[in-house]
Amino acid sequence: MLVDGGSGQKKLLIVGCGDIGSGLAENYLPKGWQVQGLRRNAAKLAPGITALEANVCDPSSVAALGPLQTDYVVVTLTPGGNKAEAYQAVFEQGLATVLAAIAVPPKHIFFVSSTGVYAQSKHELIDEESETVPDRFSGQSLLKAERAIAATGWPYSNIRFGGIYGTGRFFMLNKVLDGDCAPAEPLHYTNRIHRDDCVGFIAHLIDQAEAGEKLENCYLGVDDEAASIQDVQAWLAAQLGVTYASKGEPIARTGSKRCINRRLRESGYTMKYPTFRDGFAPVLRAWRASTGKA
Secondary structure, three states: OOOOOOOOOOEEEEEOOOHHHHHHHHHHHHHOOEEEEEEOOHHHOOOOOEEEEOOOOOHHHHHOOOOEOOOEEEEOOOOOOOOHHHHHHHHHHHHHHHHHHEOOOOOEEEEEEEHHHOOOOOOEEEOOOOOOOOOOHHHHHHHHHHHHHHHOOOOEEEEEEOEEEOOOOOHHHHHHHOOOOOOOOOOOEOOEEEHHHHHHHHHHHHHHHHOOOOOOOEEEEOOOOOOEHHHHHHHHHHHHOOOOOOOOOOOOOOOOEEEOOHHHHHOOOOOOOOOHHHHHHHHHHHHHHHHOOO
């Protein structure tokens, strides 16, 4: 059973404590906070994180932890596969199990969602008030999760992140190197955010909540430039010294929208990597270091 022993120590519970959760732990452990990480394999948690080993899709394993009590909750769940059943198991049934296990209302709960809750496909400008009628099972489950968070009645913020990239994530670079870029047409807008800005923005909001400031219920977590996939890959090709080449396969991504981070900016957060060019520069350096290529 996790109870507050009266020490006054601040507590942060990270549900699905992976890469983003580890970054948050690096921020709050040095400040004397207790950071609890709930994940299936607690052995993968970074040092210093209080381990809570449970599978959110297995109610009995969550129940075995006893009632959960914390000041702040960050939910960063990932599905076990790219199928509707996997999304439903985690973002609908699993999330409900976790919420029911929280014994005392937290000061604030943050849910890591996605721009996938939007289905707009004609390069529309999107903000937090834009229509959410997702046409894919992933966006539909995420939207249900957002509503479940809101239905708790606790102070909450749903953060709709764009495509997360960062050091050690070489998927896009490999596609460019393999000559598997998007065809020049149709133009397809994407929305991105560096992993470090995901961590930084969540920490910024936690700090604001701790300071007693009022937070919005929804934020778009994207950088300053909704660039097209063609622009991103052409820039990477130039940096890598290869020809922009496509195998002619149609773009698998759904939707084409331009998300606006005005609310994020108005919160006072300063982007570490305001554009994909800023953010991919350290990714390229890490790739060169790992491959030995200048």
